Amino acid sequence: MTGLAAPTPLPTLALALPGWCLRAWRLADAPSLARHANNERVWRNMSESFPHPYTEAIARHWVERGHVDFGGDNWAIAFDDQAVGGCGLHPGQGHERCNCEIGYWLGEPFWGRDVATEVVRVLTEQALVLPQITRVFAPVHAGNQASMRVLEKNGFHREGELRQSAIKAGRVIDRVLWARLRSLDAE
Numbered sequence: 001m002t003g004l005a006a007p008t009p010l011p012t013l014a015l016a017l018p019g020w021c022l023r024a025w026r027l028a029d030a031p032s033l034a035r036h037a038n039n040e041r042v043w044r045n046m047s048e049s050f051p052h053p054y055t056e057a058i059a060r061h062w063v064e065r066g067h068v069d070f071g072g073d074n075w076a077i078a079f080d081d082q083a084v085g086g087c088g089l090h091p092g093q094g095h096e097r098c099n100c101e102i103g104y105w106l107g108e109p110f111w112g113r114d115v116a117t118e119v120v121r122v123l124t125e126q127a128l129v130l131p132q133i134t135r136v137f138a139p140v141h142a143g144n145q146a147s148m149r150v151l152e153k154n155g156f157h158r159e160g161e162l163r164q165s166a167i168k169a170g171r172v173i174d175r176v177l178w179a180r181l182r183s184l185d186a187e
Contacts, residue, residue, distance in 0.1 A: 010073055013126065015118045022075035022087060022122060025063045029076055029083035034059035036084050036107030045144045046105055048167050077106060077119055084110055087119050089127050098134040100127040116147070120154045128182055137179040141168065151178040155185070 013022040036042070037054035051058050067074040072090035076083035085106035092099035102123045106116050120138075127136045139162060140147045148158070156178040164172045 010075055013075070013122050015115070015122060017113075017115060017118055019080045020115060020118070021078050022119065023078050025067050025074070025076050025083070025086075027060075027063055029063050030056055030059040032083045033062065033076075033086075036109075037086075037105075039108050041108055042105055044168070045141050045147065047103075048169075050105075072101075077104070077115070079110065079115075085115075085119075087123055089123055091127075091130070091133065097132055100130070100133045100136050102127065102136055102138050111146070116150045117153050120150050120156075124154055124180060128185070134182045135179055137177060139165070139175045139177050141166075142174040142176055148176060148178065151180075154180065156180045 010024045012024070015021055034054055034056040037050075037059065038052070039054075040052065043050060043052040043054070067086075067088075070088070072088050074086060074088035077085035077087055085104065087104035088102070090101040090103070091097065092101070102120065104116060104119050104123070106119070124136050127133050136156075137159075138147075138151055138156065140151070142161065152158075157180070159177045159179050162175040162177055165175050166173050
């Protein structure tokens, strides 16, 4: 026993697509996670902390404890109960506690099916249920047009370009900041 308290179990969140949901990570997810995450096309649009190659040992660490250590709430994106992607909510702290960052990725065989759009819809609703959250945001690599379209379809607005704001594969890259404000939802 590590002395750390067990995390509160995450609720399973239904997606409005047959067979799809967001659910807590399970130990049995490691092989499927490794298979879908170990893809250069997935990796290139993720933050520098997303490993490549994404081995089964890395996947086992993530499902055992990594998703808790990462912070926030992190779900498996599941199709027919198989983990095929991941997503999460990361509320701000201190003076930024009114913000919540969302992140998401999906295995390439499932791209182009509006799954990411539905994931962002559900995550955004989940974040805006929290009374202190007034802004949900997502920084996106400048070349990731598909992810920007997903956010736009969910009522997010482009706030600006974050020039030279991140490192990916040893190179400094630009990102685009997208956000949805609770106050705009009420208008």
